[in-house]
Amino acid sequence: MMRHRLRWIGGAVAVVLVVVLAALPGAVGRQIGATVVDMRAGVDATAGLPDGLHVALCGSGSPLPDPTRAGPCSVVIAGRHLFMVDAGEGGARNMVLMRIPNARVEAVFLTHLHSDHIDGLPPAMLLRWTGANATRPLPVYGPAGTRRVVDGFNRAYAIDQGFRTAHHGPAIAPPSGAGGIGHDIALAPPGDWSPVTVFSGDGITVSAFRVDHGPVEPAIGYRFTYKGRSIVFSGDTSATPAIVRNARGADLLVHEALQPRLTAAMTRTLDRRDQPGLAKITRDILTYHATPEQVADEAQAAGVRHLVFSHVIPQLPSRLMYAAFLGDARRRFGGTITVGEDGMVFSLPAGTDGFEYRDWPVR
Template sequence: MDTTVTLTGTGTPLPVPGRAGPGTLLRCGEWAAQVDAGRGTVLRLAELGLRCPQIGLLALTHYHSDHLVDMADLVLTRWVQGEFDPLPVLAPEGPTARFARRVLDNWEDDIAVRSHHGGRPTPPALDVRTFTPTETPTTVWRSGTVDVSAVAVRHEPVEDAVAYRFDTSDGAVVVSGDTRVCAEIEQLARGVDVLVHEACRTEVLRARGKDFIADYHADTVELGVMAERAGVATLVLTHLEPGPTTGDEANTFAEEVRRGGFSGQLVVGEDHTTVPVSSEPVSSTAAVD
């Protein structure tokens, strides 16, 4: 298959060994898009055999630090590796777009010395494409055979958080970003081949007194209900909260999603989990139910 989805990071703000910060890579032939750039994204791409100049689009879901902290590394490494054209960046207008426009400000001195010493013709640059999130899916990008649409999601009090859908010649992929289970995601993901969605064991978090986390993330059982109703073929869980450190803990995520009634292919994501956008089996060491 020409189109695959790979998790470059399945973690959260709290570091868990083996889980980089949130990120999802879509590869469609020679074209590649990265959704979010959490800690360790550039290293994960290198482990996958990708150089940063091969990323043709960076799509940002919202402005939480765990989703953006490696963005400067991605842009600067792309430049150091010899790509001088601006990196196209999709961002919802508001705090996320403001961050994207300012992401290189703290690196002015480094850029100046590298430009002079290495004879680089231009400084690194971003082509930030912004849009206003809406409650219904809206096309925000087209490139060759790939159409990208976005919808506002429910991550309040975070403003202007979005999910993205990629329609390719092989099928459709939705990446949720951070959100509660909501009708907007269900509409965007209806009938998709692959839904990459954050997953939160809210019962566990509430028992630990972490209601403020559970309140704005996707409950696993509710996610199973929604994904089944939307007709999702393959559901891939990422941004796992609380971060599992054993296989048994990871399997509990799957058990709770199944309790919600989801009957499709289910993957509890690990970093490097790769899913073809087709009916082919999943290729990874991830827990598959």
């Protein structure tokens, strides 16, 4: 009898709760909205990081549509400084969701000028401009052609920039700080994998080196060093001696990868569904990306400690696919391997050989 009464009382309470919520949907929605805003607006998640070198994945996807991954985008935090490597679509939005202030971005480093690595530049430039009330454009470094690309975005968004200054005022949106300013990096000659320094200051060094993403020429990898710690970004590349040379002894290598067996399954499906154009594209991309196994070999030869795969091809909507994507990579590399996901943060504290992992969810 008592159990029956308790069950009846519990059911009655649930009914009353549903009725109350139904009667006050606006109030409940406003409270939830206020809570979400309080959790995110104006919060700087990077403030709690230890001094050192950190990388946050704001986009780990590829040109292939993937609801779980934004386009290629990484944030590098070195002490008090914050940079972006590539600016794929959705990357700047993910930074907001991860509570990384776009206003703090000091420079963007592009690996190459494929559309999926640059199509997020306009929102990145806008959010940095208005968030920081910047009086100078955002510096954007990259291969030959970068200045032309950035100038094109500036022209395309000039009308929008005028609207924003007119609406918010020059104190919030100073006309002199809108958009970006492109810098073409002078690399070593083709076939020479030697690095060149593109940024140096406050203990931070950023070096750039050629990789092999032909016919995309040039394509660039980057190495960031700060207080004895180092992170290397491959950019898009096939297997190349540039990685072994420039990632030697690195704490962390963030590398793209394409799994041919999974991509071949996509090609067969496209052929069966009479999509010859798309099928040719999925065949062509095999020639200018590295496989997870090849990357593992290079990381092992370079003495890298941790390997993170980003810009993963094809889409990996479920972690159940990760083993198939990696293939034999874990057997070829003696360090730690992680399949990158949006929101992952990897930390290399200064003055140690430590490695820390965090997750700043984007959903």
